[in-house]
Amino acid sequence: MLQSFDQLARREDIVAALSKDGGVIVSDVAPMALLDQILADFREPFEAEGHKFANDFNGYKTRRLGAILGISRAAADLIAHPLVMEVADAILKPHCSSYRIGSSTAIEILGGEAAQELHRDDTIYPMRIPGVELQIGVMWALDDFTIENGATHVVPGSQDLRDIERIIEGDITQAVMSKGSVLFYLGSTVHGGGANDTQSPRRGLITTYSLGWLRSEENHFLTVRREVADSYPETVRRLMGYWPYDKFLGSYPGDPEDGWFDT
Ligand SMILES: O=C(O)CCC(=O)C(=O)O
Numbered sequence: 001m002l003q004s005f006d007q008l009a010r011r012e013d014i015v016a017a018l019s020k021d022g023g024v025i026v027s028d029v030a031p032m033a034l035l036d037q038i039l040a041d042f043r044e045p046f047e048a049e050g051h052k053f054a055n056d057f058n059g060y061k062t063r064r065l066g067a068i069l070g071i072s073r074a075a076a077d078l079i080a081h082p083l084v085m086e087v088a089d090a091i092l093k094p095h096c097s098s099y100r101i102g103s104s105t106a107i108e109i110l111g112g113e114a115a116q117e118l119h120r121d122d123t124i125y126p127m128r129i130p131g132v133e134l135q136i137g138v139m140w141a142l143d144d145f146t147i148e149n150g151a152t153h154v155v156p157g158s159q160d161l162r163d164i165e166r167i168i169e170g171d172i173t174q175a176v177m178s179k180g181s182v183l184f185y186l187g188s189t190v191h192g193g194g195a196n197d198t199q200s201p202r203r204g205l206i207t208t209y210s211l212g213w214l215r216s217e218e219n220h221f222l223t224v225r226r227e228v229a230d231s232y233p234e235t236v237r238r239l240m241g242y243w244p245y246d247k248f249l250g251s252y253p254g255d256p257e258d259g260w261f262d263t
């Protein structure tokens with residue numbers, strides 16, 4: 001089981017539990033009105049776009065939205081919540097002077113979805129530096145997370161980099177938590193979405209925060225005007241970064257027909 005704290009708990013205790021177990025829950029942090037505003041902001045985009053992220057990893061009965069700050073202003077209050085910043089500071093700041101969002105994803109697991117494959121989020125970066133976490137993950141419960149509706153699976157202690165193949169059922173716990181609670185987990189912690197055996201969706205918002213130096217030196221997206229960028233041949237556009245690395249790093253949910261992406 002993961003340790004669970006309330007929001008008045010000492011930050012050192014929350015961080016110590018996260019470092020020791022690879023995950024920790026802080027209960028009842030976000031106000032209901034904020035969560036309902038965020039859910040209202042997500043409703044239409046979920047209907048219109050949510051299915052576009054379906055694949056073997058994300059599931060086919062799961063709807064997703066990415067780059068959430070472009071969809072919901074209210075979500076910024078969760079993404080940059082002072083508690084999240086304090087925990088991210090403690091885990092990441094020893095290794096960087098600032099960190100950035102890696103991804104922010106709204107995830108609606110619909111009834112009938114199977115459990116997601118267990119994984120480590122930080123394997124998008126093909127390297128390990130002993131003692132350095134490359135990122136942390138922060139999952140806000142936008143509904144109550146229960147065993148039945150797909151509360152996130154977490155393998156406590158799996159930041160020891162054990163082989164995922166050797167994890168057994170008994171090693172897995174679930175992040176059961178009330179709406180408005182938040183699960184923190186390390187980038188190296190094995191986890192995955194749970195199966196939803198109910199008729200109601202399980203909605204959550206995951207943001208990852210990555211070491212600030214995991215990026216290009218120059219920011220071509222802001223420095224070179226889009227029309228100029230558009231005018232270059234594919235090889236040059238790829239070099240400027242207008243292309244995802246290995247499909248995920250630097251991804252953009254654009255229209256594949258516009259020719260920018262090889263999907
Ligand atoms: O939906 C969840 O509970 C976890 C999803 C997840 O870990 C992922 O997509 O990387």
Ligand SMILES: [Fe+2]
Nearest residue numbers: 119121191192
């Ligand atoms: Fe994940």
